[in-house]
Amino acid sequence: MAETHSQIFTQVIDEQELNCRIKQIDEFFMRFNYKIDYAGKPVEPQESDSEPDSLRHFKTTASLLNLDKFATGHNSLDSIASEFVDYVINSDVNLHYEDTTWHAMVTCSALYNGKPQSLTLRMQPERVQDEIYKWVISDVFSPLVDCMKDSCNMNLRIFPGAHGGSFITIPEFINLNTSDIHALFCKGYEPTSLAAFEYLIKTGKLKLQNVTGVKYSFHTPEYDFIVEQFSKKNTYNNGWLISTIIKNQKL
């Protein structure tokens, strides 16, 4: 039987699911710092709640994880996730926007000389003055700029008497040793991907198109972790979630 007009347009909106979803990275911070709980409700210091605070704190921290990855089949967390949650709750680690211990990896589609290309910008907040911050690009990752990081034959050199012939050999010498050109530069020169990126953008050889993905990396004394955006069906475990946890090696 066909649906009636009212059946089609009857909106059943699960507000609880939307509240549980971690909708913004700012909200991820708030939940990580236990300012709001797993359902998006503010955590008051002396709240008389039916749910014990320790359980609520555990559920809030566990809800930051992509449970498809970190939950075991027995309604519990795997060992690294379990240790991570304990660490976050017991060590009182907090995340702040102005911290220097986090950054975003922003993947963009682009056209290089008219051909599709992908590149990733490493971005981090940087203080301008007082309360004013800005996002800055601190590195670029792309096959286009990978050659800036390649090692080269540092023994290569332009001979000391090259000026005698008015440097006539220079063009061919450079053209025949393209991968080692770095060796011909002055002391103190540091090759950077950013300089290559700047050149490509300024000359119009590279045109950025869209942001195709964002990941956030966080560093704490004992763990590094990555946060990505998920949209899964039939679960309240959605939005910006921890996809990777790495335990730092103690020195």
Place this chain on the structure above:
Amino acid sequence: MKYKFITLLILISGMTTFAQTNDLTDEEIDAFKVQCQERIDAFQMGLEIIGDKQQPADIKTHYLRTLPEMFMGSGDPWTDVNGGRHGAVKMQVSSLSSGKVHDVPLKTYLTRLRDLNYKSVEIKKAQTCLISNLYKVSENMYMGTCTFFQFFTAVGSDNRVYKDRTQKDVDVYIQRVDDGSLGTYWDMKFGDINVVQTSPY
């Protein structure tokens, strides 16, 4: 006495670790959040009317003209306080399943919404709405992000029903304006909208 001192120390250390990304009072932030919610509701109402096949053409034309005024540059390219040039405000639609992304300028989006080839269209917004921290951009300007959810239902001429649910993250700019006659007031404008397709509902 010792207990009081420790409590005070905890309070002070707690204050110093709190994010300082703006110099607004709690009252100002709360007022902006209320204003933002109202503006989002007004924008949403405009979308519902533009999409509604039962609404007369002149009403839709009115909203097609006035909705862009809620956005930076009134839907045209704009320049920020630091001289940065920005393109016309756009909807960037990303599909999490396909990973594909495409941009639609706001004015084009609104026109397409009006011209959708469906027999009937309904756009609803969930109550859930989240406003991020506010970040100071310059002496008189602050920005944040407002997230809300839209539920789109349409019926085609062949009676096929199309439904989708999207999360919309819209940039919100708040600027203090000193006007000779009106005095000082706060002007709120929207910026780009990131549209994440979530699951069908």
